[in-house]
Amino acid sequence: MLSIKKHHLEHSVKLSYEIYSCSSYTAPYQPRNIMEDKPSDQSSRWSSKSNDQMQYVLIKLDSMAIVHSITFGKYHKEHICNLKQFKVYGGLTPNNMIELLHSGLRNNSRSETFRLKHRTNQVLLPCQYIKIAPLAAYSPDFNFSIWYIELKGIQSPEIVQQVYLDYIKFRENEAIRLCLKHFRQRNYLDAFNALQSKTKTLLEDPFITELYEQIVSNGDFQMAEDTMINAAEKGLFEEYIRNCPHNYFWKKIEATDACGDSPCTRGGHQMCIDVEAGQIYLLGGWDGNNNLADFWSYDINTKKWNRISHNTREQGGPGPRSNHKICLDHIMKRIYVFGRFIGRGSRANANFNSDFYSYDIINNKWIKLCDNTALVGGPSLIYDHQMCIDSEAQMIYVFGGRTVHPDTEPFTYSGLYSYNIRSDEWKLIRSNDESNSDYVPLKSRIGHSMLLDQNEKLLFIIGGDRDNTFLNDFLIYDIKAGLVHELIADYATHEDHDSVFTQRTTFDMDTQEFYVLSGLKDKRDKRSQAIKNSFWVYDLRLDKWTKIYQSEVYGTQYWESDETIEPRPRYAHQMIYDNVHKVQYVFGGRAVETDVLKQQRLDDFWELHLVRPKSEDLLRRIQFQIRKQKFREMCYEGDTVKALKYLQVQLGQVVDHSIEAESTEFRELTSYLFHKVEDKASSSFNLRTELFENLLEFFPNTMKQPKDNLIDLVKIE
């Protein structure tokens, strides 16, 4: 579980350590070299003698600690022996360590810091030993080198001692629970009861124990069904549902306003959504010839567009623009507008003032907040930046973007700024690339995504482009602590996750999931033949990327036809998210096309619905399983007619014949009618236990018996 609470960081100190052992080393490159950071000395490193998967360096901390982060220092230039992939393990003894990190380094000179797993759901992990196990260097034939390792964490004895005791107690408890599970599973009830009463350890939540008694002890299947319905009502299946893959469907929105108009083709426009009011706003963009200043709203409920303004400048609002940013304050009902792009050809006599506007939705009124933010401590005129608003705190955050100035070269990038709405004050939080050894640098960029978690006060920054180099990092800026964390060194290295440039990302704060609609694979790859959309979900809590959707690679003909069931691949589009109804909206942009001249702007409007199973669906499946067991037991009892009737009526009610496997299973149940069983009691016990364990799947881990089995701990030597 990822938690970035400030109080953990406050105690974080550099941890001293010694080298305990290593798998091998090449003569001058002893493992102790990693204790010193000497980037200019090629010999200041550990280098393995082999490049197999058995290599490691084992570090012993001077005192036990909770290790929060690991920093890898590097050589002053790229080096083929850098670790492209590695794992970090931690534990109290060298023989029993768990994986804390699996990541990779970039082959450059910049040191990299990674957060280490230091807590599970229940307990913090104290470590005495840390093991770094290289898996791949930048070329498979070379040995692995580690230049410098720094560990940070909590070392203060009073905290660590308590954590250690908790940890020991936790392990003791888990061992007892494993025994309890085993005894109950094998029907050693005397042993089970004796152990439970002696240790007073709970195997599971009392709610589950009740379910166990209903199913396994009493065979009261009706009660069990009621319990499961009750569980669904209590929302206990949410964790399960969350782990189910999403289903999706695209839907094209064909909407107009009262006059039959809808927003024209454009790219580089901006959209925002007021979920409570069911309104989507669209402002400006570039239609291929001109910047636009029209302002639209789309009513999600009535499915109608409404043109609020032909030209917002006439109402005292922003002039025509593209590649600007807007964001919506859902509490005060205001929209903020900042930045714009000026084409290279139009910079001669252009106005480079960085103007800043707000729009009062309720009173339909524009206010110019500032004529030039650069004069009041804010950013200069920028484009392709990102802007997020924290409505509760009345703070706006602006990060990145390229500065527009009369000369087109060189590129200059804008840092991270905050704007306090109440006090009307800009503040520079991190200037471009400001680097300090204590910080992970926040590299300024364009074409990235930035999302805000208002509750945790975290800014998430994903990917982007810097000096035509594609960045594939995933950074978290902790607003309160003022620190940057790197979440994943290289999120593009994830299997098949190739399309990441010009991505559009939305964030669901409730489920802590990011939705990424990828654009181009690479900016230089605009002409690529392999044009496809893909849609990914990153689950922050589970640290898991999942690809939900990917379009087939079709030719232009398909994409230009009216029969597409999905939007064609594009960039410079907009995607916004309705987190209540779980719908993504995509509008316009520029079609990705082999021939740049054919890259027309688009005016199509799409909904992407993401669907997960509902608890009603789960309940039906659950009922089917429970009733199946009841039916089997009726068959054992020998009243075949009664059993047949039950099969036809009660079981028949809960079968979904559209699921082939379930339908087949249902039909095959009839064979039980003619089935004779020798040992009814034992057979029932085993089948009931199996049913109970199947039902446990739907409950959160924290409520149920341990997943592991005692029997699996037996070593066969």
Added chain:
Amino acid sequence: MVQAGVNNSNDSSNSQETNDNVSSTTSTTTSTTTSATTHRNTQLQDNDPNIRSRSKAVCKLNCTYCDSRVCVRGMKAMLLADTRVELYSTDVPPLSVQLVGEDYLTQNCHCKIRDVACLTCGNVLGYHITQPCQQCMDACNNGHLWMFHTEEVTSEERLDFNGTQYNYYNIKYN
């Protein structure tokens, strides 16, 4: 082109140069015992004292950093474009080094070259001419495509059991 009587590498079936029938970088003038490298069609004069003074001794080369043996068929050479630059060159793919990174162009000619790193420690020791350019092909050269910078390797002359130097062009590939 490789000059008759100078380079016997074309006879060797395991020589990489056989197919290309030559290349570029180290170029040996006909009448001297010296070899040198070039990325430009620059020829040294036969009477250059710098060149005359050198022999075609065979060298064993070790990586300066980790002391691993990287080549047993090295030859002292100098860059024709700049005779102050000394190098070691060899005509067969050397032991325990590998190409790293991408091809790049030199300042002097159109040869494409790529860095070569020691397999043991990963440090870059020299370069390999992956695609000799026409200029270098046309120039007189000895088919040496692998170069080591003098500061990145230590060298030792190879002697036979009598303690006599081997002559580069009379020694078998081993």
